[in-house]
Amino acid sequence: MIAEGDPKLRHLDRVPRCSFMVFETELPFRGLTVEGGPRLEPDMGNRVRLAIASRYLGEEAARRFVEQRQTPGLVLRITATKVKEWDLSGILPE
Numbered sequence: 887m888i889a890e891g892d893p894k895l896r897h898l899d900r901v902p903r904c905s906f907m908v909f910e911t912e913l914p915f916r917g918l919t920v921e922g923g924p925r926l927e928p929d930m931g932n933r934v935r936l937a938i939a940s941r942y943l944g945e946e947a948a949r950r951f952v953e954q955r956q957t958p959g960l961v962l963r964i965t966a967t968k969v970k971e972w973d974l975s976g977i978l979p980e
Contacts, residue, residue, distance in 0.1 A: 887934050888926070889957040898924050904964055914975030921968040929959040 888894050898904065904924045909917030929935055932952050939948035 887929065887938055888960050888962055889955075890960060891957060895926075895960070898926070898962075904962065906964060909972075914973060914978060916973045916975070917971065919968075919970045920964055920966050921970075922964045922966040925963045925965060926960045927963065929961050932959065934961050935959050 902924060903922065905919060905921040907917065907919045909915070932955070935955065936948055936952050939951045942948075943951055
C-alpha cells in the first residue's frame with residue numbers, strides 16, 4: 887500500500903523494479919525475498935488500507951484511521967522474477 891504522492895512512486899517510475907522481504911527475528915531465522923516488476927492498482931474503497939490497519943489497530947480504530955486519510959492509496963503488486971528463501975535451522979546449534 888502506497889499513498890499517492892509518496893516518493894516511492896517516483897522511484898518506481900524511474901527504476902521499475904522492487905523487492906519484498908519477510909523474515910523471522912527469532913530461531914530458526916527463516917526468510918523469503920521476492921524481487922520483480924511492480925504493478926500499481928488503485929485501492930478501490932480503501933479495502934486494502936482498512937485490512938492492513940485493522941490488523942494492527944483493531945476494526946474500530948482502523949475505520950477511524952482510514953476515514954482520516956485524505957490521500958488515495960495504491961496497491962503494489964509484484965510480478966516475481968526471482969524468489970530467494972533461507973532457513974538457518976539446519977546450521978544452528980540446538
